[in-house]
Amino acid sequence: MAFIEDGIDLDASDFAASVPLKKVPNGDVFEASRAGDVERLRYLLESGVNVNARDQWDSVALYYACLAGHLDAARMLLESGAICSEHTFDGDRCHYAALNLKVRKLLKAFEARPPPLAPLQAALRDTFLSSPANRSFYDLSDTDFHLPGISSTQGSSRGYFPPDVVFIVHGRPIEAHRVILSARSPFFKKKFETDWKDRSEVRLPREKLSYPALYSLIHFFYSDRLEIAVDDMEDLVRICKVCNLESLQKILEKEVIHQKYAEYKALKDVDNSQKRYILQGLSLPVEDRLPAALHLILQTALSNSTLGNGQDDAVDKLIAGIGAMKMGRSIDDLADVCVRVDGKNFRCHQVVLASRSEYFKTRLLRMKDFHEGEDELYLDLLPCIEEHDLSTDAFEKMIEYMYTDGLQDINPDQAEEMFDVASRYLLFPLKRAVADVLLPHLEMVSPEELCHWLILADLYGVFKIREYCLDTIACNFETFADTKEFRAMLLTFPPPSGDSSLRTTVPSMPGSDLKSDQGNLLDDLREKWLEIEAAELDKRDESALQFDKQLEMLMLVAEQEKSDNSEADADGMDDLKTLGLSPDSTLISGDAERTVIS
Incomplete structure (x- = not known):
């Protein structure tokens, strides 16, 4: 090919x-x-x-x-x-x-085609480029430098989320969000706390400030990918020095020297195209990348979040604010929205929530003129939205992923709720993040518990866990066949698709068509078992028939076990009726109390 x-x-x-x-x-x-x-x-x-x-x-x-x-x-x-x-x-x-x-x-x-961005960086980059002003300059500077998957109209109107600060340089605007700039640069953080605190528009002087260099830096803050014309790199080095971006400044200074040597060797009359430089965030120390920067600001916001309801919450907030001021710590974490979950107020940032989840973007764009309350005890009034049928632990894990693109750890008992949260809030990559954390745990579970995880993964479309469970069962099929839970699970699966005689010589390649919607579980288990037991094509038909017969026998056993259990339950009911008791009756002997259950 x-x-x-x-x-x-x-x-x-x-x-x-x-x-x-x-x-x-x-x-x-x-x-x-x-x-x-x-x-x-x-x-x-x-x-x-x-x-x-x-x-x-x-x-x-x-x-x-x-x-x-x-x-x-x-x-x-x-x-x-x-x-x-x-x-x-x-x-x-x-x-x-x-x-x-x-x-x-x-x-x-x-050449010059960097790989796709991670979900966090891609989402924030789309938000940055959704601004018509930002997009117009990007298209203009990208005339000879087209990246894959980026159309000239992408983000121009779809997914637009309003900025909260606009920089005017040489009469041209750059629209941005305070929390992103503050998280990435100490200079911007200090300015937004002091000189620019209440300003939605900042006009910067023309002297010694390059609009393309500043634009490239702010674009880098959102995407963790620097894309800049070589001619503007020296201007960017000066801006990095002002913004206290030491690691980025060192890399750019080194590259400027390399470019001078390359220009000396180049044939200018032959190569007169616009030269551009690309830097991936992976080249920077971990603490200087976008996920680490947002994680720090998330921790600050969570430390300022409060527990309680109604007036008690106002008092809690007042106490927290007074304590923060006594400690010399500002409660201003640049949070601009409050999300109330099960009685707790989470201070969050609209641009992050809206960029990561279409659900939150729709709610926040429709949110106008309603607040946590009008009590004077509140130190700040934030727009507030309330989420129901959700635990605080699950929401905290969800926003941890939204801000950092990863999860540190997770309780296996939370997994099902997290899969449900990912579906409800249209955060489908969250399922993969939960699966990555859970996989080491699955290596130590019993066959009975692994059956439970297989059903759960198939229900919520968690491809990685589903594949792991099927691989483990296929490699240890005899062990699982001896467990009652596995045999009972087989009865809950849809029947194999098509005629078994047709499926013996034509493998179905499970999961190849769709990444999120898996195929028939029994078909996929069958194919994985054949990959292990019948690698040679001449043995495939015979092995396939053998597997089908084993599966039929296991289902017959499971049907019999189910019937036996039903009869045992019926006999137990008859015994209770003979004694004149109902299933939920209580027998009391002395001081002891025993509940009879069927």
Whole structure:
């Protein structure tokens, strides 16, 4: 199959190794890339290694894959987020070091096309670009630099959420939200607490301030991805210095030096295109990335949240405010909405809730002129919405995910409520986050409990847990077949689809069509069992019939056990009637009390 991108095609034969492949079972990402060990490389990337990390020679993994001519390794790195722009330091090194034209063709196909953003960054970026003013400049600056999945009209009206501050630079506006800027920069945080506290519009002086550089920085605050023209990088370095962004400033200063050398070597009469620089948030320390910044501001808001109802809540809030002032701590956490859940007021931020959930966006856009209360004891009056049929623990976990894109831990007993919350509030990626936390717990549960998790995962469409349960059952089918709970579970499943004789030679590839809506559970279990027991095609038909017969026998046993239980329950009722008792009667002997239940 040919790989085609912008007219650049690569045949399957092009992916043959140019140098002998090696195995590095314990190697790092650089050694795996240099050796072309795609299995080791895949393991490291799935484990979360930084694909753009540098080694002691200031080289990235993609450089070694290109140098050795390993196309498979290079493509895996590019698809995992390795940045390769021909006009950046790393991009130039990869292009110049490419062993052959095949590698260079691959680099050209992926050039300047960063990977998709994570859900949090993508949601906030969409909110930033939903502003017509912000979008118009982005489209203008993006004339020669088109990113995948971004149309010229995306966000122009759909999903627009109003800003609470507008910066005017050189007569052009940049619309933003205070909480995002305060979370990312100490400079903005201090300004919003002092000089800009009550201002919705801030006019910045023209001298020594570049509109494109400031726009790129604010866009970076929302998306954790910096996209800037090389000509504006020095201006951005000066802005980073003012905003106390030390880690970003150091990276940009280093890249400016690299760009000067690249410009010295370039043939200006040949290459006169607009050069742009891309920086992923993963290149920054963890504490300087978007999730960590929002997590800190969430912790501050949660510490200011209050318990209680009605007037008691007002008193609690007054006490909390006085205590905060005595400690020299401001209660101003930039929260602009209160969410009341089961008697507790959670101080939150509208832009985060609206960006992550269409449910909250709709409610907040319709919310006008109603507050927590009009009592003078309130130190601040925030718009308030109330959520019902929801525990405070579940809501706290939900907003933890909304602000950070992850969960630290979760009680397995909360899982079902969290899956329900994800569906109710249209936060479907939350299911995957809960599943990631739960998987280590599932490795230690009994077969009986694993059956419960399978039913739950299938009910709520949690693909990762569903697949894990099916894989475990298929690998240990005899063990599960001996448990009464598994046999009883089989009776609750829909019958297999189609004629079994037709299903023996044509596997259904469960989960390949839809990611959220799974197929028939028995069909999927059957296919996974066949993958283990009948890897060879000539044995597949025989093994499939064998599995179907086992399944029929187990269902017959389950039907008999169900019938026996029903008869036992009926006999118990008859015994109670013989004694003249009802099922909920109470027998009292001396001081002891015993309840008879059927």
